[in-house]
Amino acid sequence: MAALDPLTNCSDEDLLTRFQRGQTEAIGALVSRYERELYGYLRRYLGDGSLAEDVFQNTFLQLCVKIAQYEPGRPVRPWLYTIATNQAIDALRRQGRHQALSLDQYHEDGGNGDARTLMESLESRSPGPEDLAEGQERRQRIRASVDRLPEFLRQVLFLAYYQGLKYREIADILGIPVGTVKSRLHAALVKLQESWNTTPSLYEA
Amino acid sequence: MEENLSGYLLNALDPEAHDQVERYLLDHPEAQNRLDSIRRTLDLLAEDRQDAAPSPGLKVATLSRIAEYRCRTLPKAPRPSPSQIVPRRSWWRRSDVAVAALLLITVGSIGVPALANWWRQERIIACKDNLRRWHAALLGYSDTHNGDFPRVEKNPPLDFAGAFVPLLQDSEVLPRDISVGCPGNREHTPYLKSVNEIAAMQACQERNDEYQDLRRKMGGCYAYTLGYQEMVNGTPQHFGLRCDSGDELPIMSDKPPFCQVTCPLGNSPNHGGGGQNVLFIGGNVHFHRTRTVGLKGDDIFSNKEGIMAVGFGISDSVLGPSEARPYPNLENP
Numbered sequence: 048m049a050a051l052d053p054l055t056n057c058s059d060e061d062l063l064t065r066f067q068r069g070q071t072e073a074i075g076a077l078v079s080r081y082e083r084e085l086y087g088y089l090r091r092y093l094g095d096g097s098l099a100e101d102v103f104q105n106t107f108l109q110l111c112v113k114i115a116q117y118e119p120g121r122p123v124r125p126w127l128y129t130i131a132t133n134q135a136i137d138a139l140r141r142q143g144r145h146q147a148l149s150l151d152q153y154h155e156d157g158g159n160g161d162a163r164t165l166m167e168s169l170e171s172r173s174p175g176p177e178d179l180a181e182g183q184e185r186r187q188r189i190r191a192s193v194d195r196l197p198e199f200l201r202q203v204l205f206l207a208y209y210q211g212l213k214y215r216e217i218a219d220i221l222g223i224p225v226g227t228v229k230s231r232l233h234a235a236l237v238k239l240q241e242s243w244n245t246t247p248s249l250y251e252a
Numbered sequence: 253m254e255e256n257l258s259g260y261l262l263n264a265l266d267p268e269a270h271d272q273v274e275r276y277l278l279d280h281p282e283a284q285n286r287l288d289s290i291r292r293t294l295d296l297l298a299e300d301r302q303d304a305a306p307s308p309g310l311k312v313a314t315l316s317r318i319a320e321y322r323c324r325t326l327p328k329a330p331r332p333s334p335s336q337i338v339p340r341r342s343w344w345r346r347s348d349v350a351v352a353a354l355l356l357i358t359v360g361s362i363g364v365p366a367l368a369n370w371w372r373q374e375r376i377i378a379c380k381d382n383l384r385r386w387h388a389a390l391l392g393y394s395d396t397h398n399g400d401f402p403r404v405e406k407n408p409p410l411d412f413a414g415a416f417v418p419l420l421q422d423s424e425v426l427p428r429d430i431s432v433g434c435p436g437n438r439e440h441t442p443y444l445k446s447v448n449e450i451a452a453m454q455a456c457q458e459r460n461d462e463y464q465d466l467r468r469k470m471g472g473c474y475a476y477t478l479g480y481q482e483m484v485n486g487t488p489q490h491f492g493l494r495c496d497s498g499d500e501l502p503i504m505s506d507k508p509p510f511c512q513v514t515c516p517l518g519n520s521p522n523h524g525g526g527g528q529n530v531l532f533i534g535g536n537v538h539f540h541r542t543r544t545v546g547l548k549g550d551d552i553f554s555n556k557e558g559i560m561a562v563g564f565g566i567s568d569s570v571l572g573p574s575e576a577r578p579y580p581n582l583e584n585p
Contacts, residue, residue: 082311214265
């Protein structure tokens with residue numbers, strides 16, 4: 048029976064403190080722990096898998112560069128998300144896509160390799176190509192509605208809904224008051240409802 | 253409470269707020285419909301919840317980059333060979349002194365202005381960052397006010413440009429450490445009074461001096477939009493700016509040079525008269541060396557009649573310092 052990695056039970060904060068003190072394997076444990084979660088966030092935010100991987104690597108690199116600034120006990124999760132969000136914004140800026148994300152970006156639609164721009168999918172109110180499963184079509188429309196939200200609303204929606212963070216954590220990550228987080232999430236959901244009300248078929252199970 | 257319902261469903265509230273919502277739902281059964289409506293929206297979002305998996309090599313690639321960063325060392329300079337070593341001199345020749353003097357003069361004439369310029373640029377950038385924070389607060393306000401930004405009123409007590417501060421404060425969108433002091437000017441943090449406190453102050457004759465002082469200082473080093481006037485059914489009506497008024501419209505800036513009703517030409521004193529940072533509705537902040545940067549070259553500190561007052565039409569809207577009033581000709585408050 049393989050011995051349990053002693054770092055597995057360490058908290059994020061403990062791992063980072065150990066790394067700060069020179070225990071290099073602690074950063075490996077942290078990367079493993081956040082690999083799927085943070086990549087998922089970046090993938091959704093950036094809409095591009097390889098860019099998300101690049102930004103994921105940069106995020107942890109920045110964490111190492113700034114490790115001297117880490118105060119033991121400070122929550123790691125919001126800090127990591129703050130760095131990741133800033134890195135993602137920088138990446139979009141470099142690509143000239145900031146604020147104009149995804150209307151022209153390509154989304155691969157799963158197994159069949161077919162790719163369509165979101166703009167096309169937004170415009171396609173009628174049923175999609177025959178070989179496209181209905182569920183896939185619905186998902187694509189849902190994603191298109193989310194991508195049409197202004198960036199400051201999408202950020203909050205991603206962090207609150209898809210990443211399951213608390214309002215307080217989101218406020219810390221984005222550097223805004225909790226009240227603003229609440230109002231932005233509310234506004235995002237209202238906008239999605241309005242958008243989907245014009246496509247009643249989306250609400251049909 | 254409406255805004256807490258989504259947080260309740262997502263379990264994103266702190267325990268106290270979570271309990272509040274539960275009590276509210278017990279006392280207000282009709283809120284259940286709203287909760288169901290939000291739940292349906294969230295259920296729909298769930299269909300697109302599945303996360304894509306990263307490639308198998310992501311962890312290794314990340315750790316490699318970290319290792320590369322940590323192992324990187326600066327190349328050592330090669331040791332000079334004995335033949336390259338110049339014998340030491342214990343004294344300076346005249347030519348050495350001349351070269352040193354020349355260097356000092358050159359560094360003095362180029363370096364000092366360059367240093368001053370760098371310092372000025374740093375202040376401008378810090379001021380821009382501060383204005384972006386105010387923009388986030390303004391957006392937070394508009395989120396909960398049907399798209400409206402804080403509006404300076406025609407009549408007291410909120411008939412001065414600095415009134416945007418208490419309006420934002422009452423909406424709980426101001427970060428705790430935000431400042432109305434421009435880093436280039438090094439002034440104070442905002443006077444955080446609520447609208448009710450200001451109204452009470454204005455209503456009390458004994459506190460008039462305090463009220464007038466607040467009107468002068470509340471907006472600090474910044475200027476805020478006084479709004480604009482348009483004819484509606486033959487009557488002039490006063491409007492404030494909204495988040496959809498146009499990304500290119502100025503909404504806030506460094507304060508203009510000292511002015512009463514007419515404003516002398518010239519730039520904000522915040523950056524030594526070299527120009528002013530202007531925040532536009534779309535969120536852009538630019539440092540402009542002139543003040544004619546409104547729509548179609550409009551002067552941002554005065555309206556078409558050359559007066560610091562409400563603009564004639566949306567493209568003529570004017571930014572005023574804290575004490576500026578949209579209708580300066582009305583009776584004094």
